[in-house]
Amino acid sequence: MGVRVRFAPSPTGALHIGGIRTALYNYLFARQQGGVFILRIEDTDLARYVPGAEEYIVEALQWLGLIPDEGPGFGGAYGPYRQSERQSIYQVRVQELVATGRAYYAFDTPEELEARRLQDGTFAYNHLTRQHLRNSLTMRPEEVKRLLEKGIPHVVRLRIEPGEDIHIQDLVRGEVVFQSSELDDKVLLKADGMPTYHLANIVDDHMMQITHVIRGEEWLPSTAHHVLLYRAFGWEKTMPQFAHLPLILRPEGQGKLSKRDGARFGIPVFPLSWKGATPEESFEGFREAGFLPQATLNFMALLGWHPSDDREVFSVEELVRLFSLERVSKSGARFDYDKARWLNQRHIMATDDSTLAQYVRPLAEAKGYRADLPYLERVVALMKERVLLLTDFVEEAYYLFEPVRAYDEEGIRKKWSPVLQPILELLIEQLPHVKPFDATSVETATKAFLQEHEAKPGDVLPVLRLALMGSTKGPAVFDTMALLGPEETVQRLRRGMAYFLQSR
RNA sequence: GGCCCGUUCGUCUAGGGGUUAGGACGCAUCCCUUUCACGGAUGAAACACGGGUUCGAUUCCCGUACGGGCUACCA
8 A cells, every 4th residue: 555644733723843844754755755745633632723724834835845745735645624513424434433432431521630630739630539430330221311411511531551662663663551540531632523633634644644643742742542442443453553753852942842932033934924913923934034935945854864974965856855754853853044144155155046036036026126037037136145035135135236325334444445435436437438338248347447547446346346235245246246237337436436535 | 840862073973881072063274275164284172070890991881961852632
């Protein structure tokens, strides 16, 4: 049977980078194995449902190119792919479990259980305590029937018997053993008639013929329950294999990465920006921060996985080829934003100019800058080795689109000297007559002119740069002049000179 | 508290009974260059601790410490 994996997020808000990494690993594994990548929406918690979250998830997957083969809106023969639309399936399945004595009704209210936990911190609903609680194991059948008929709120719990070792062969961690006596009787069906994660997950994975469950480490403890559920249903022979991924840790300090860490550390932790009801619930995304999707993917792939060689920059195709669950590490990976930006720079350098220009176009448009592709391609060619983020093209290099906003005073003090004034005046006169006004011709003409006047390029060029860009750093002077054109070049040089003169 | 998982430079990691413990990000110095960046060179920087096993442990085993996850009618 072919590999079938699923990414099963819950639409409770924006999905952070940890969730996206899970999607990526599932995707890579599916592609590599010639398998099927499924998106399933786990919207069984009505209270936590957030409108727009599902659309966000889909848009994020599309931006990254992690397109599901099956899922809501993606087709597939195993739907529906939203758990809220599969409610009747779970109802039927859970009745099977009750009928065979693998599950039971429990009438204890959330308040009653809460009170128990308050007085006994170790309280768990399990094989010991259930004998003293209000459920169909302790009540007379007639009483249970009566309550059910009266529509008294109740849940269905999995009946777990003690004295059993549950061995799990995890593809990442190896063998993990749990004792059934330590496990609590998990709720399978909630009082509102919706299934819990545990029930829906197992039923769906079985019905959708999932072969490998690749998910975060936070699920490892409940995997024992899941195995028991497969057994209860009699599905153990076709139970999927498990692979639990290490958590992504916050950049500094302790604990796993959380939504709030984005604001806390001034870094994006989401694929796309998310607009919440308040600023505190709104987050910036990798896309908006100026990351290329393939760089984002590369970064996430390396958070918890590494090939055996020393390479670190990969295309998606290479990741598909090289990925393996066996090489996923067991320990948590700290989110390293510097590394993310470096990786983005590598991918920007590896991307051709016309593609980059397409990415930069909306950014330029948003600022009201000139945004025709031919011009943008020249900008990108000049700057691609000097930027970390796509936004740098219109921010760091704003002077390629609009006049200099401010001159670097420190630079002026170091590079400018009034003795350069006469020769600069002359040069400015000459420049517009260079034909054609391209980098090579301008450079040749300028250097000849400087030699003729016995001036050193090392003295003059930095001043030209200061006038052109307002800064002592930036792209090559002659390339920039050619890009700006003769009129703009002359204008900037004159304005710069005037400014330098009075700043003395 | 209980259960489970983990621990190699600051960070991501390679490695694996005998290695000068390798690479990358970041940092520092130098070279290239009109600047920055790119590129190149160099440097500082790690096997959590204690017991075993062994001729020999960073590597295997057991403890301890530390970190993490789970312990909801959330996923």
